[in-house]
Structure formats: C-alpha cells, structure tokens
Amino acid sequence: MLSAQSPRSWPLALALVGAFLVLPGRALAQDLEPLSAFELLARSPQLGGSDIPRDLPGRATVGTPRRPRMPDASLPMPDLGMQSPLPAPEWRAASPGPFVSAGEPVGAEASSSDVTPAHPEGEAASPSSELLVPASTASAADVPMGMPAPLTPHGVSNSPLSPVPASTEALLDSSRSFKVVPAAVAVVPGLLFHGLAPALAGDGHTAKRLFALEGTGLGLIALGGVPIALTGASRRTIAPLYAVTLAGFSVFGISALANLYSVASPAFDPGVPASSLPPLEFEMGYQYVNDTSFDYDHFVSLGALARFDEVKLEAIARLAPDEGNTQVRLGGAYRLLGEPERNRAGSDGSSLDAELFGLFHRFPTEGFTVIGGDVGFRGRYAMSRVSPSLAGSFAEASIGMALQGYSYPGPVSDGNLHSQLLFSFGYGVWLGRGGGPFKGEAMLFYDHRKDGFAGGLRTLGGGVVGNFGLRTRALLTETWGVAAEFQAGGALVGRLSLVYALGGES
Amino acid sequence: MSRIGAMGVLSALLMTGCLRPAENRAVRDSKVGRAEGGGLSLEVEDGLAAVRSVGSGEVTLWGNAPVFTVRATLDAESTSAWVLTVRNAMPDAELLAELEDGEVLAVEPVPQVLPTVKAWRVGLRPGAVARLRVAPPGWESTAPFRFAALADVQEALPRVGDIYARLSKDDSLRFILFSGDLTENGTREQLLEFQERLEAGSPIPLYATMGNHETFSKDAEEYTALVGRGSQSFVFQGVRFTVVDSSNGTLDPIVEEQLEGWLAASRQGTHVVAMHVPPQDPVGLRGGGFANRGESAGLVGKLAREGVDLTLYGHIHSYYSFTNAGIPAFISGGGGAIPETFDGVGRHYLAVDIGANEGLREASLVRVD
Numbered sequence: 058m059l060s061a062q063s064p065r066s067w068p069l070a071l072a073l074v075g076a077f078l079v080l081p082g083r084a085l086a087q088d089l090e091p092l093s094a095f096e097l098l099a100r101s102p103q104l105g106g107s108d109i110p111r112d113l114p115g116r117a118t119v120g121t122p123r124r125p126r127m128p129d130a131s132l133p134m135p136d137l138g139m140q141s142p143l144p145a146p147e148w149r150a151a152s153p154g155p156f157v158s159a160g161e162p163v164g165a166e167a168s169s170s171d172v173t174p175a176h177p178e179g180e181a182a183s184p185s186s187e188l189l190v191p192a193s194t195a196s197a198a199d200v201p202m203g204m205p206a207p208l209t210p211h212g213v214s215n216s217p218l219s220p221v222p223a224s225t226e227a228l229l230d231s232s233r234s235f236k237v238v239p240a241a242v243a244v245v246p247g248l249l250f251h252g253l254a255p256a257l258a259g260d261g262h263t264a265k266r267l268f269a270l271e272g273t274g275l276g277l278i279a280l281g282g283v284p285i286a287l288t289g290a291s292r293r294t295i296a297p298l299y300a301v302t303l304a305g306f307s308v309f310g311i312s313a314l315a316n317l318y319s320v321a322s323p324a325f326d327p328g329v330p331a332s333s334l335p336p337l338e339f340e341m342g343y344q345y346v347n348d349t350s351f352d353y354d355h356f357v358s359l360g361a362l363a364r365f366d367e368v369k370l371e372a373i374a375r376l377a378p379d380e381g382n383t384q385v386r387l388g389g390a391y392r393l394l395g396e397p398e399r400n401r402a403g404s405d406g407s408s409l410d411a412e413l414f415g416l417f418h419r420f421p422t423e424g425f426t427v428i429g430g431d432v433g434f435r436g437r438y439a440m441s442r443v444s445p446s447l448a449g450s451f452a453e454a455s456i457g458m459a460l461q462g463y464s465y466p467g468p469v470s471d472g473n474l475h476s477q478l479l480f481s482f483g484y485g486v487w488l489g490r491g492g493g494p495f496k497g498e499a500m501l502f503y504d505h506r507k508d509g510f511a512g513g514l515r516t517l518g519g520g521v522v523g524n525f526g527l528r529t530r531a532l533l534t535e536t537w538g539v540a541a542e543f544q545a546g547g548a549l550v551g552r553l554s555l556v557y558a559l560g561g562e563s
Numbered sequence: 564m565s566r567i568g569a570m571g572v573l574s575a576l577l578m579t580g581c582l583r584p585a586e587n588r589a590v591r592d593s594k595v596g597r598a599e600g601g602g603l604s605l606e607v608e609d610g611l612a613a614v615r616s617v618g619s620g621e622v623t624l625w626g627n628a629p630v631f632t633v634r635a636t637l638d639a640e641s642t643s644a645w646v647l648t649v650r651n652a653m654p655d656a657e658l659l660a661e662l663e664d665g666e667v668l669a670v671e672p673v674p675q676v677l678p679t680v681k682a683w684r685v686g687l688r689p690g691a692v693a694r695l696r697v698a699p700p701g702w703e704s705t706a707p708f709r710f711a712a713l714a715d716v717q718e719a720l721p722r723v724g725d726i727y728a729r730l731s732k733d734d735s736l737r738f739i740l741f742s743g744d745l746t747e748n749g750t751r752e753q754l755l756e757f758q759e760r761l762e763a764g765s766p767i768p769l770y771a772t773m774g775n776h777e778t779f780s781k782d783a784e785e786y787t788a789l790v791g792r793g794s795q796s797f798v799f800q801g802v803r804f805t806v807v808d809s810s811n812g813t814l815d816p817i818v819e820e821q822l823e824g825w826l827a828a829s830r831q832g833t834h835v836v837a838m839h840v841p842p843q844d845p846v847g848l849r850g851g852g853f854a855n856r857g858e859s860a861g862l863v864g865k866l867a868r869e870g871v872d873l874t875l876y877g878h879i880h881s882y883y884s885f886t887n888a889g890i891p892a893f894i895s896g897g898g899g900a901i902p903e904t905f906d907g908v909g910r911h912y913l914a915v916d917i918g919a920n921e922g923l924r925e926a927s928l929v930r931v932d
Binding site: 286287288289290291292293294295296299347348349350351418420423424425427458461463465467468469470471472473475476477478505507508512513514515516517518519520521522545546547548549 | 581582583584585775778779810811812813814815816819840843846847848849850851852853854855856857858860861863864865867868878879880881885886887888889901902903904905906
C-alpha cells in the first residue's frame with residue numbers, strides 16, 4: 058500500500074510513482090478497505106455470509122472468487138483422497154483448537170497449551186483445510202496489510218485481518234499446489250515466455266500479468282535500444298535512452314523471476330515483510346574479492362544502520378588490512394512513499410526512497426583515490442499487487458547518478474569529474490513468516506554500477522554490462538542476525554557478516 | 564558425486580573465463596611471428612609481423628610495425644635462394660640481411676605494383692642463422708613525423724576507400740595507427756577484404772590492435788593469424804608506440820605485465836599508447852569504457868606516472884578530445900561504423916604530429932565526408 062509520508066515529497070517522487078501506477082494498486086483478491094474484526098466475523102459463512110471473509114493474497118484465486126464449498130452433513134462425503142474438502146477424521150480429531158468448520162462454533166479461543174499446530178510438523182499440507190478457519194483474537198496493527206497474520210508461538214494467528222495462519226493459508230486453494238511440469242517449463246522456455254508456466258499451472262491471472270510485464274519490458278528495451286543503435290549512442294540522447302532501455306531490462310528480468318517464483322511458491326509458505334526492524338544495527342564480517350586486475354583479496358567489512366521514522370542512515374566500510382584498500386560509504390535515505398521500516402504498520406513493504414551517499418575509496422597500490430557522491434531513488438514494490446500468487450516476493454529498482462573525482466598523488470593530476478549512471482533492479486523474497494523474531498529478505502539483483510569491487514562484466518561488447526548478485530540479510534533472533542552477499546561481475550565478491558541489532562526487542 | 568564435481572570444475576572454468584576473457588588472446592600473442600617450412604625456421608622479434616606463408620623458397624609476412632627483425636634459421640640441406648615478401652610495409656622499406664657474425668647477405672629488391680608490398684630476393688646461408696631487418700631509411704633518427712589515427716571501420720568496409728583517398732592527399736603521413744574494429748565480425752573473409760582494400764587504396768601501411776568486433780569470430784584467432792598481435796610495442800624515429808588489447812573492457816594481467824615493461828623502456832622518451840575500448844568514456848553516463856572504473860583509473864594513473872605523452876582510443880564512433888590522468892586523449896572512431904549522431908563529426912581521422920624530442924606537437928581532426 059502506497060501512502061504519502063509527507064506532501065512535500067510528492068513533487069520529488071512524481072515521475073517514479075507513475076511507474077508504480079502502471080501496475081494495479083491492489084490485487085483483486087484483497088479487500089478494498091480494511092475490515093474490523095466484527096465486520097470480518099459478520100461476513101463469515103457461519104453467520105450467513107455468502108463469501109469468505111477475506112481471501113488471502115498469497116493463494117487466492119483471482120477473478121471469480123474461490124468460494125468454500127459448504128459440506129452438507131446429511132450427504133455422504135465422497136472419497137476424494139487428497140482432494141477431500143474435509144480433514145481426515147483422525148486429523149480433525151487431533152485438531153481441536155483454533156480450527157472451526159461449518160457447523161462448529163466460531164471463535165473458540167483455545168488456550169495456548171491446547172493448541173495444535175495447523176499441521177503436524179513434517180506432515181504434508183492437506184487441501185482439506187480449505188474449510189478450516191482458525192480463530193483470531195488480536196489486533197492487526199502490526200500485521201502487514203494483505204499478508205498472513207503473525208502467529209503466536211503456538212501457531213495461532215493474532216490478527217483478525219488475516220485469520221488464517223501462514224502455514225495453513227497455503228492450503229486454501231488446492232489448485233496452487235506445486236507442480237513439476239510448470240516448474241520445469243518456467244525455466245525452459247519460461248524464461249523467454251514468462252507467463253507460460255503459470256498458465257500451465259492453471260493460474261491464468263498471473264500468466265496474463267507476466268506476459269504483460271514481459272511485453273512491457275521488451276517494448277521499453279526496443280523503445281530505448283533501437284534509438285541508441287540508430288544514434289550510435291549519441292552523447293546528446295544517451296542518458297534518457299539508456300534509462301528507458303535499462304528499465305526495460307529490469308521489467309523483463311523481474312517478470313522472468315516472477316515466472317519462476319509463481320510456480321515454485323506453492324512449495325512453501327510465503328514470507329511477510331517484518332512489521333518492524335530495529336532502530337540500530339551493526340555488522341562486522343569478512344569480504345573476499347577475486348579480481349585479476351587488483352592485488353587485494355581479503356577485507357574486513359563493517360557497517361552500521363540507523364533507522365528513524367522517515368530517515369535511514371547507513372555507513373559501510375571495507376578495509377583490506379594487508380593491501381590497504383579502503384572503501385567508506387556514508388549516507389542515507391529518506392522515505393518518500395510507504396511506511397518506515399521501523400514500523401511498517403500493516404504495509405506490504407512497498408516503498409520509495411530518495412538516497413544520498415558519499416564515497417571515499419582509496420587504492421594505495423594503484424595510486425589513486427576516488428571521492429564522490431551518489432544521488433538517486435530506490436523503490437520497492439510488493440509483487441502481491443501484481444498477482445496474489447506472487448505474495449511474499451517483491452521487486453526493487455533504483456536509478457540515480459554518481460559524480461566522482463579521481464585524485465592521483467604526486468605530479469599526476471586529473472581535473473575531470475566523472476559521472477556514472479546508477480541503476481539496479483532485483484527480485485526478492487521476505488524470509489520471515491510473521492511469527493517469532495526471524496525476519497529478513499533475500500534478493501537476486503543486477504547492479505549497473507562499475508565502481509564497486511565487482512565492477513562490470515568483461516564482455517564481448519566491452520564493459521557496458523554491470524554485475525549480478527544475491528544479497529540476503531536476516532535477523533535470526535531479536536539481537537543477532539547475518540548478512541551475506543555474492544556478486545559476479547568482472548570480479549567475484551563474497552561477503553558474510555554478523556549483524557547485531559539494538560532496540561528491536563519486542 | 565563425480566557429476567557434481569565435474570559441474571563444479573566446469574563452473575570454476577567458466578568463472579575463470581569470465582574473469583579473464585582476454586587471457587587466451589594474450590597467450591596466443593606470444594606465438595605470433597613464429598613458423599617453419601621448407602627447411603626455414605622464422606621468429607619475428609616481438610611478434611611485430613604475422614607469418615602468412617613460408618616454404619618452397621618463399622616467405623610472406625604481414626607487417627604490423629614499420630620496423631621489425633626476423634631471425635631466420637635455415638637447415639643445412641635447404642635451398643639458399645629465398646624471396647621475402649612483406650605486405651603492409653613502409654613504402655620505402657629496405658631489407659638488411661646479415662648473419663650473426665655480421666656478414667651482410669646479398670639482397671635484391673623485387674619490384675611490386677602496390678606501394679605497401681615489398682619483396683626481396685635474399686641468399687640465405689644453409690645451416691646458419693640470419694637476421695632480416697625490414698625498415699625504412701632514417702627509422703633510427705629522432706626527426707618529427709606525422710601519422711594518422713583511425714578506428715572502427717566495421718560494416719563501412721566497402722566505403723573505407725574514401726578514407727584512404729583522403730589520406731593519400733597528405734604526403735607527410737607515414738602510417739596509420741588503427742585502434743581496433745577493422746571489421747564487423749572478425750571473420751577471415753572480412754579481414755582479408757580489409758587488407759585487400761587497404762593495399763589497393765592506401766599509400767601507407769596500417770598498424771593495428773584488435774577491437775571487440777574482431778573477437779566475435781573465434782576469439783580473434785583469424786585476426787592473430789592474418790594481422791598479428793593484439794598487444795605489442797615498437798619504436799619509430801625515437802617514438803614508442805604501444806597498442807594493447809582492451810577489447811573486453813579490461814587488460815589481461817599478461818598484457819598489463821607486458822605494458823609495464825614497455826612503459827619502463829620509454830620512461831624518458833615520447834610514448835603513444837593506443838587501445839580499442841577506452842579506459843574511461845568521457846560521457847560517464849554512457850559508460851562505454853572499461854568494465855571496472857577502478858581498473859581504468861589505475862591504468863591511466865600508471866600511464867601518467869610513466870610519462871606517456873598521448874593516448875588514442877576507438878570503440879566510440881565519434882571524435883572526443885579530453886584528458887585522462889592529465890594525459891592528452893583522443894577518441895577517433897570515425898572509420899564509418901554506425902556514427903554517433905548530433906556530434907557534428909562524420910567519418911574522420913586524426914593527423915598527429917609527434918617527435919622524439921618534442922613529444923606531442925599537434926593532433927588535427929581531418930574530416931573525410
């Protein structure tokens with residue numbers, strides 16, 4: 058959900074918001090307005106409601122709402138095996154707590170000691186729980202909108218907005234089970250035809266959206282790329298054309314990865330964005346760089362991150378103790394749209410930030426120092442807005458510019474101020490499931506910048522292409538976590554850090 | 564398990580290939596100028612010429628420098644009468660043939676129609692080693708001279724004759740220094756056509772490094788066979804010219820080590836360094852330079868510290884005049900490949916006046932269209 062943090066920020070964000078508006082604001086399966094617990098209850102089938110109270114973003118069928126079939130106790134239940142809409146008798150008997158089904162009392166709040174998890178650990182999810190709705194008792198204030206509710210340590214949802222625990226919601230739509238053929242097709246030829254795999258899996262809505270995204274991406278590539286070729290990458294027009302072309306590649310890449318996610322996601326419960334992140338995090342770790350053009354390889358990696366309401370400050374240092382290479386990056390981000398990370402307040406994690414960073418990078422062996430600054434925007438978009446089956450994932454893109462000066466000690470001088478187009482995009486997943494302290498994210502990304510340790514790929518076309526990578530950061534407890542990153546460009550870079558969080562205790 | 568291991572090894576090889584895409588070309592460079600045939604063993608010093616054929620009393624070389632020396636070892640049973648043909652030679656080039664003990668061998672010029680093709684009959688001594696030096700008169704002087712800088716012909720190969728015609732009007736030009744992308748795809752046919760058109764249209768030779776388009780075909784194997792090294796260095800009239808293979812937006816460590824030697828050899832003299840992909844694109848947002856800006860800054864800093872006087876680049880199909888780490892730099896990609904529009908410059912080349920004692924005197928833009 059996009060929400061303006063400050064009216065003063067709108068003019069700055071207007072252009073990038075347009076890109077967000079191209080995609081639907083909400084998935085069809087989501088409610089248009091938040092419901093109170095009472096409204097939710099009033100709409101329930103048990104009280105005569107004709108629709109499920111709230112379809113879930115991750116698994117709901119879009120289009121004609123998937124309605125629960127109301128079993129008639131007077132009719133014999135056909136033996137549908139795994140397709141049976143009712144739990145097996147023995148399992149029902151073992152599930153006395155939070156679950157209710159037609160004809161049973163609603164809202165039976167089980168004591169924690171009596172609660173049986175939605176599924177016995179290690180047991181395969183059964184579509185029969187389509188009719189099972191766990192009772193919910195808590196407020197939704199800290200539950201991401203449209204996301205599965207956090208679970209109590211005993212598996213009970215504490216939010217009336219998402220009455221089904223994450224572990225059971227995956228069962229709501231039996232057609233969303235993991236299938237091998239669509240998963241294989243998602244790779245070949247799915248990476249070229251992005252909607253093909255979801256279509257094979259019976260998810261026509263996602264298929265249409267991904268085909269549309271892919272078409273948009275290819276269109277943008279053509280829109281920017283053809284003029285670049287025709288103008289010989291003219292210095293007069295290259296900046297906007299390059300931005301359009303890279304935007305096309307990002308949309309194409311995101312839809313390609315969404316294609317994979319859409320068919321793989323039924324195999325697991327979708328993650329949710331952390332409802333809040335600690336105000337202060339420190340990290341310390343090790344970085345290894347394999348670059349044939351430089352002598353450095355081993356680095357100490359340090360970082361600090363401070364989160365305020367709308368402002369995030371960040372400091373990063375990479376130090377090669379033996380060789381002396383030193384990179385320091387200081388800066389911050391101002392949240393223009395979306396809820397602050399300190400308190401997402403039900404947000405699905407979509408956001409738009411303005412970023413400003415300063416860079417100092419000393420290369421003692423090579424004999425120069427880089428001093429510069431970056432300015433840009435970074436946006437994140439919850440993919441559940443594109444299609445409910447993409448819930449738990451997000452797309453991220455950034456665009457900006459860097460200005461840098463190179464300083465050479467001694468008689469060598471260079472008065473040039475070098476500019477650089479900054480552009481990145483990625484596709485990520487939230488790792489946490491809303492319950493417990495575990496929270497985090499992982500993202501596959503492309504980064505166009507060439508001044509980092511990974512540099513750009515050394516290709517047949519020279520050095521035009523940037524680098525690719527995988528980044529993950531997770532808090533395992535309320536105070537300890539890990540961050541890891543791997544990048545492949547002209548160099549290979551790997552980093553692993555220990556994260557210490559302050560002030561994040563619940 | 565073995566399959567996993569094989570996959571791991573394959574992945575490691577692929578990764579290594581991605582990290583050093585120019586390594587094979589750098590290794591291949593070391594074999595340029597070496598060949599055997601008809602009882603004659605040839606080794607061109609520093610690989611400054613490619614051996615196109617050897618055998619049956621005839622040797623044909625493609626010169627990639629105005630001055631080069633060939634070490635020729637003839638078997639005791641082989642014929643002593645040989646014809647040495649050098650294509651892409653200086654129009655006034657002469658052959659000096661002498662044995663290792665200093666004895667000068669008889670040489671007889673063979674008249675040729677094309678100005679840049681030179682041929683000589685030479686009587687080699689069976690069982691002896693001869694040094695054959697091909698050079699124009701005065702090559703050891705320090706007199707200033709003029710050369711042309713050009714790059715990026717590519718798909719405009721059928722029209723390249725226009726450039727040679729314009730070059731022909733300037734009698735003071737001694738040779739063309741070409742900064743890569745001779746052809747569109749680097750195939751044998753395209754490279755042969757390039758050389759035929761050069762010989763037919765240009766009154767002066769062309770000394771080149773490869774561009775990224777040459778690597779499109781067999782990683783520039785044909786270029787190496789037909790033209791010569793991607794990275795090399797030669798001295799003409801006291802000025803050192805060094806070209807390096809930057810086709811992948813990087814310098815391979817082997818090339819970088821060679822470059823350091825060439826830089827050290829001319830620390831006090833005038834030195835021109837040329838490559839195809841420029842370390843730094845003067846239009847930073849476009850980023851048409853090296854893949855790693857740190858590497859590019861390190862390279863130009865090194866060139867500056869070693870006293871390089873001029874850097875010449877291609878890859879970008881326009882004309883740019885700028886400085887890198889304080890060194891005068893020019894991009895002259897006006898060979899005719901898809902031109903950069905709105906730049907006010909069409910096909911062009913640079914006429915560079917330089918001297919061993921004076922350094923860079925002047926670089927002038929010469930428009931062809």
